[in-house]
Amino acid sequence: MMARAARTAILATIGTLIAAWVLFPILLISLAAFSSRAQLYSWPRAIVPTPPTLDTILFFLRAQGVWQSTLNSLIVALFTIVLAVAIGAPAGYALSRFRFPGREGFRLGILATKMFPATVLAIPLAVAYIRWGLYDNLLGVAIVHTALALPFAIVITTSVFVGVPMELEEAAMTLGCTRLQAFLRVALPIALPGLAAAAIFTFVLSWNEVFAAAILTLHNRTLPALLINAVAFAGAPLDYRFAGGFFMIVPALIIIFIIRRYLMTLWGVTIR
Amino acid sequence: MLLAPSLVFLGVFFVYPLVQAFGLSFLRPEGGLTAEHFQRMLGDTYFRGAITNSLLLTAIVVPIQVAIGLVIALLVNSRFRGHLWFLYICAIPLAISDLAAGLIWLSVFTERGYLNTLLHMVGAVREPLTYLSAEQPVWLYGAIIAAEVWRATAIVMIILLAGLQLIPRDYFETADVFGAGGWRKLWHVTLPLLRPSLQTALIIRTILAFQLFATVITLSGRQVPVLAGEAYFWYGLYRNPHVASAYAVLIMGVSVVITWVYLRVLRLREEEVAGG
Numbered sequence: 001m002m003a004r005a006a007r008t009a010i011l012a013t014i015g016t017l018i019a020a021w022v023l024f025p026i027l028l029i030s031l032a033a034f035s036s037r038a039q040l041y042s043w044p045r046a047i048v049p050t051p052p053t054l055d056t057i058l059f060f061l062r063a064q065g066v067w068q069s070t071l072n073s074l075i076v077a078l079f080t081i082v083l084a085v086a087i088g089a090p091a092g093y094a095l096s097r098f099r100f101p102g103r104e105g106f107r108l109g110i111l112a113t114k115m116f117p118a119t120v121l122a123i124p125l126a127v128a129y130i131r132w133g134l135y136d137n138l139l140g141v142a143i144v145h146t147a148l149a150l151p152f153a154i155v156i157t158t159s160v161f162v163g164v165p166m167e168l169e170e171a172a173m174t175l176g177c178t179r180l181q182a183f184l185r186v187a188l189p190i191a192l193p194g195l196a197a198a199a200i201f202t203f204v205l206s207w208n209e210v211f212a213a214a215i216l217t218l219h220n221r222t223l224p225a226l227l228i229n230a231v232a233f234a235g236a237p238l239d240y241r242f243a244g245g246f247f248m249i250v251p252a253l254i255i256i257f258i259i260r261r262y263l264m265t266l267w268g269v270t271i272r
Numbered sequence: 273m274l275l276a277p278s279l280v281f282l283g284v285f286f287v288y289p290l291v292q293a294f295g296l297s298f299l300r301p302e303g304g305l306t307a308e309h310f311q312r313m314l315g316d317t318y319f320r321g322a323i324t325n326s327l328l329l330t331a332i333v334v335p336i337q338v339a340i341g342l343v344i345a346l347l348v349n350s351r352f353r354g355h356l357w358f359l360y361i362c363a364i365p366l367a368i369s370d371l372a373a374g375l376i377w378l379s380v381f382t383e384r385g386y387l388n389t390l391l392h393m394v395g396a397v398r399e400p401l402t403y404l405s406a407e408q409p410v411w412l413y414g415a416i417i418a419a420e421v422w423r424a425t426a427i428v429m430i431i432l433l434a435g436l437q438l439i440p441r442d443y444f445e446t447a448d449v450f451g452a453g454g455w456r457k458l459w460h461v462t463l464p465l466l467r468p469s470l471q472t473a474l475i476i477r478t479i480l481a482f483q484l485f486a487t488v489i490t491l492s493g494r495q496v497p498v499l500a501g502e503a504y505f506w507y508g509l510y511r512n513p514h515v516a517s518a519y520a521v522l523i524m525g526v527s528v529v530i531t532w533v534y535l536r537v538l539r540l541r542e543e544e545v546a547g548g
Contacts, residue, residue, distance in 0.1 A: 019361045029376040045389045087277045094274035119483045119500045120524050123516045124292035147285045208369030210486045232489050245375030256367035260360050
């Protein structure tokens with residue numbers, strides 16, 4: 001009995017430590033974002049800013065290019081969602097409904113694409129984009145993000161459509177619907193929440209992507225591209241950096257919280 | 273028919289750039305094969321550091337991530353009270369970019385950062401210490417490792433958790449019948465059955481570790497050069513897509529070789545990678 005209680009206590013301690021390890025840095029960057037520049041550069045420094053101030057966040061929001069690049073990020077994410085779902089969902093539907101020759105090959109190919117992310121694609125594409133007139137163009141960034149998101153979009157939509165019983169569509173077709181009508185009126189409404197989760201996941205991927213966005217843009221920066229450039233080349237002050245970091249994580253955190261259940265399904269974890 | 277859009281799209285925006293990467297790095301602008309871009313890459317002052325740091329950081333970070341990821345996955349899978357919240361908390365870093373993670377840890381390790389403040393509060397230092405400088409390579413490395421372990425352990429955890437859930441409960445019940453204790457169950461039942469997932473996690477994390485970029489730049493600038501960072505500098509700073517592509521091809525090559533080594537050493541079939 002004693003040993004069991006001790007074991008539980010040890011496991012609880014480990015669990016608490018890990019949870020604290022994950023949460024604590026997020027708390028710290030939040031505190032930094034609400035400290036004034038003077039507080040951030042003072043010594044000795046207080047951990048909790050007294051009084052908390054919006055100066056640092058406002059300074060960041062008023063800095064040159066921040067609003068524009070936030071808007072750019074949102075536009076790119078929107079394009080990416082539309083492209084990834086429009087291209088990925090049909091493939092996901094096909095994988096969930098039909099057995100066709102080359103099915104396994106296609107699935108393996110999709111997995112292989114996960115292995116060569118932005119770093120390898122971005123530079124050759126930048127050169128090609130200059131020729132195609134897509135360089136420094138938000139659509140060009142969205143296309144790379146789509147290439148990165150597509151494997152995930154296909155995997156998610158496959159699992160979503162597997163969850164929609166085929167019998168329902170067949171029933172609709174015996175009642176006189178065409179295959180397309182059966183899909184649009186029966187399968188699609190049921191699949192909608194899952195498709196929304198795929199869209200939201202795509203948003204987070206695009207919102208967070210740094211490398212390709214930094215390589216492929218010059219003036220039309222997305223938010224991460226603007227930030228990495230400010231950090232790497234322009235020597236941005238600490239308050240700008242911390243407010244920028246905070247500004248980047250808040251939307252992503254909210255979104256991930258909303259789709260937390262689907263997030264696990266994405267990787268094949270069933271929640272029980 | 274339904275697959276055509278994704279095949280065309282991936283062909284144009286995935287296969288084409290891969291081929292083009294080789295073209296840019298091996299061809300002269302006016303045509304003809306050349307090794308000149310690779311020679312420039314090899315001769316660059318940052319090259320040795322970049323390849324060493326990328327390999328070393330990968331070798332340190334990935335095992336830590338797999339170990340912690342395994343602990344978290346086992347804890348979640350034990351279904352203690354509140355395990356769902358624990359899972360959600362541990363999954364939070366999935367939503368955080370390498371850039372934001374670097375900035376978060378910068379707030380800890382910068383000269384007037386939280387670490388120095390804490391040390392000052394307990395009376396360990398009077399004046400702020402400098403951690404993120406080339407004179408303090410151990411601290412500089414430590415900061416990058418902390419940020420990477422913090423950010424990217426979640427993905428390992430999720431892959432392992434998915435694998436754990438595939439193990440039928442009966443196996444553990446049988447082990448109980450034979451009187452196996454907790455550790456023996458872990459060593460003789462769980463870990464062998466988890467092998468495919470462990471391999472998937474290892475391969476994915478190792479490949480991603482070679483893409484390591486924004487975390488390092490935010491924490492160290494170019495004091496700790498890494499391969500992906502050099503590709504960025506050669507393109508963004510020197511405007512030289514050829515040498516940048518040579519770095520991209522090198523990253524690709526290292527990733528392929530390492531995957532191949534994992535597959536050979538761990539004797540894994542393709543289906544098992546796909547299954548994870």
